[in-house]
Amino acid sequence: MWLWIWGIVTALALVVEFITADLITIWFAAGGLVTLLVVALAPNVPIIWQFVIFVAVSVILLLCTRKICLKLLHNDNFKSNVDALIGIKFIPNEITDGYTYQKFNGVSWKVFPIEGETLEPGKEFEICEIKGNKLIAKKVNKE
Secondary structure: OHHHHHHHHHHHHHHHHHHHOOOOOHHHHHHHHHHHHHHHHOOOOOHHHHHHHHHHHHHHHHHHHHHHHHHHHOOOOOOOHHHHHOOOEEOOOOOEOOEEEEEEOOEEEEEEEOOOOOOOOOOOEEEEEEEOOEEEEEEOOOO
16 A cells, blocks of 8 residues: 555656656655655565655755756756847948847847947947847947
8 A cells, every 4th residue: 555655645746846847846756766666675664664764865865966956957057049149249231210120040130229329330239238129239349
């Protein structure tokens, strides 16, 4: 009977982990799995020792690996989507009413100069900010 209970505990912890994907219950899933294996190999282990094994494995894994796993999963150095446009340099060709259209990664963007500057054809600019659906650029080579 305890084999089924530890199997259900493990499965529930995994389901919650997959739903949240935030490393909340993965440690309890591992503790449940280890306890399940112990009960499968030694069915006469008293229930108190089963709980001790479950709690001990869960807490030890939590304390030893959570920080490392969170660092690996939440790496803020990776730019994605529009954030990857910041830092891209370009040279505008046509300027209309103080802005230009530039194509980056196959998408056409409306690019405005940073406050206090104007876009100039033939000069190099760099994307420095994103405001809604507009890119803001600053001049790279100021004379």
